[in-house]
Amino acid sequence: MxxxxxxxxxxxxxxxxxxxxxxxxxxxxxxxxxxxxxxxxxxxxxxxxxxxEQAKPISLEWLGYDSYGQPNPNSSVIKMVEEKFNAKFDFWYVDSQKWEDNLNVRLASGEMPDVLKITNRQNIPKYISQGIISPIPMETLEKFAPTYVKFLNENYPELWDGVMYEGQIYAIPMTNLNGTYPTVVIWRKDWLDNVGISKIPETIAEYEEAFTKFRNEDPDKDGKKDTYGLSDFALPNILGAYGYPGISDFKGASKGDASKSVQFTMKDGNVVLTSIQPEMKEALTLLQKWYKAGLIDPEFLTSENTTGYWADSQAFYNSKIGITGMSMFYHWRNELNPDIPDDAGGGQYKAFKESVPDGEAVFGVPAVGPNGASGTPMWDTASHPIAITSKAMENPEKLELLLKMIEAACTDYEYYLTLTNGEKGVDWTLDGDKFVNLTATDTLAEANVKGKNVLNAKVSYDPFIKQRDKFDYEFADKYGKISGYSAVFVPTLEEFSKYSNTLNKLTVDAYFKIITSDVDPSAYFDEYVANFRANGGDELEKAADKAYKEMVGQ
Ligand SMILES: [Ca+2]
Structure with a gap:
């Protein structure tokens, strides 16, 4: 039909x-x-x-964007897209601070846009059962957005999982380029020099040697034994030398954020919980040894971030520890961009240099463990996917239009720049190949009003981003392409809300206890696993495996 x-x-x-x-x-x-x-x-x-009849534009009720401001339908960007595609857009505005609540009210009253951003992928099954979103055949995607589909398949194949239900695709995945760069490893290079280490440590043995010297050989040369190797930000990196880090953020987990310790990974084709894997027993055994040897700052219990922005490490800024991490390449960018007047590098690098003007902070790599494992935790490589509603599917031209818009956004650089950055010559210009942003100070709301970041349907196409933000991503590619761990996406589970807080607490308690006391790591870990399984862990793991397989249609 x-x-x-x-x-x-x-x-x-x-x-x-x-x-x-x-x-x-x-x-x-x-x-x-x-x-x-x-x-x-x-x-x-x-x-x-x-x-x-033929010239009548295809109309789309549009909620395919992060709505910080109401787009002006007469802005040049909107007009340009309408002319290019013979389309007419009717913009929905949902306050991004109250997105879920406000959107639900409108959906519940029977209203429906044509194009809908899915802010939380966990909502997909709910939207399906409410008859709000419709499946999108892969052949249609491939027909009208072949470049985009190829880009996803080659760079973000994992993202199809999160938009599926019972094996069908219900939304178009959107990507997060920054999420492809694992969280960083930052060393005090001047300390390494001071203790006679000329190579940035790469293996667990090399890490241990550096930490031992940082503790015992006065790397800051003040004549006092007042330095340590590491604190909490580097712990996931060390766990990662053995397998998927059972806690990806010690501060977050100990403050009760269960998502930092209750995570899933695949093993032998099944979804498993990460914190109870036997590799973690080995990692914790090593950390106990390091703690006893004084290599770990005892204040890791309350975190090296004692105040301010989450990525700040006061212990690192104050020359108490010789390694940090947890944040992104742009936080620690230590090369200056000649195009930015008075550039001082990434925010955390700048803070470090203000505290220790002669200190040298450089990028390292995650520790490689005895069996070759390594990696730091990664952020999500997914952004909010875009769905087509069942109302829109009554007219197949609407999906076709959406897909053609997506395809254009990844085949025409200047068109992409117009969608994301505004009108050429007014909001941006090209100086030779160099992108020059003329309205970088626009707030998110002001940008939306001008039509910026509205009709790209959340497409963020890596080759174009790297062309536009050349300096940043050349830097990122030089230092940020390290190994990382990213969690498997699992749909909403009742069991997660029911058990995750208890499981997180059991994990935090067990990990801290093993590291800081002289319990037998092996026996204590086994006891923890048994407890964890008995208190909902088993049930959650089974439910997650089942839900995952249902989602991908296995
Ligand atoms: Ca000292």
């Missing part, structure tokens, strides 16, 4: 554009006349009716 309709539309459009309609009144007019009788005698009138 839909296919036949679509083909008719296409062939008519082709006929019109070639000026072939005249003379084929009885032939081409049959489907498009909206069921009305078209007398053959009034050929000219029916041609005009057809042309008007």
């Amino acid at each position: 839909t296919k036949a309709g679509k083909l008719t539309g296409v062939s008519l459009a082709v006929a019109l554009s070639m000026g072939l309609v005249a003379g084929c009144g009885g032939n081409g007019g049959n489907n498009e006349a909206g069921g009305q009788q078209t007398p053959t005698s009034s050929g000219t009138a029916s041609q005009q009716a057809q042309q008007t």
Whole structure:
């Protein structure tokens, strides 16, 4: 049905554009006349009716963006897209601070946009059961957005999982380039020099040697034994030398954020919980040894971030520890951008240099463990996917239009820049190859009003981003391409809300206890695992495996 309709539309459009309609009144007019009788005698009138019908723009009720401000329908960006695609946009605005609540009210009253951003992928099954979103056939995606599909398949294949239900695709994945760079490893290079280590440590043995010297050989040369190797920000890196880090953020987990310790990974084709894997026993055994040897700052219990922005490490700024991490390449960017006046590097690098002007902070790599494992935790590589609603699916041209817009956003650089950065010559310009942002100070709301970041449907196409923000991503590619661990996406589970707080607490208590006391790591870890399983861990793991397999259609 839909296919036949679509083909008719296409062939008519082709006929019109070639000026072939005249003379084929009885032939081409049959489907498009909206069921009305078209007398053959009034050929000219029916041609005009057809042309008007054909020229009528496809309208889209649009909520395919992060709505910080209400887009001005007369802005040049919106007008440009409307002309390019013969489209008419009707913008929904949902306060981004109250997105879920405000959107639910409108959906519940029977209203529905055509294009819908899915802020929380966990909502997909709910939207399906409410009849709000419809499956998108892969063949349609490949037909109208081939470049985008190829880009996903080659760079973000994992993202299809999060938009599926019972094996069908319900939204178009959107990507987060920064999430592809694992959290960083930052060393005090001047300390390494001072203790006679010329190579940035790479293996667990090399890490241990550096930490031992940092503790015992006065790397800051003040004559006092007042330095340590590491604190909490480097712990996931050390766990990662053995396997998926059972806690990805010790501060967050100990403050009760269960998502920092209750995570899933795949083992032998099954979804498993990370913190109870036997590799963690080995890692914790090592950390206990390091703690006893004084290599770990005892204040790791309350975190090296004692105040301010979460990525700040006061212990590192104050020359108490020789390694930090947990944050992104741009936080610690230590090369200055010649195009930014008075550039001082990334925010955390700047803070460090203000505290220790002669200190040297450099990028390292995650420790490689005895079996070759290594990696730091990664942020999500997914951004909010974009769905088409069941209302929009009544007219196949709407999905087609959405996909053509997505395809254009990853095949035409200047078009992409217009969608994300505004009007050429007004909001941005190109100086040779160099992108120059003329309205970088726009707030998110101001940007939306101008039509920036509204009609790209959240597409963020890596090759274009790297072309636009060349300095940043050349830097990122030089230092940030290290190994990392990213969690498997699992749909909403009742068991997660039911058990995750208890499980997080058990994990935090056990990990801290093993590191800081002289319990037998092996026996204590086994006891923890048994406790964890008995207190909902087992049930959660089984539910997660089942939900994952249901989602991908296994
Ligand atoms: Ca000292």
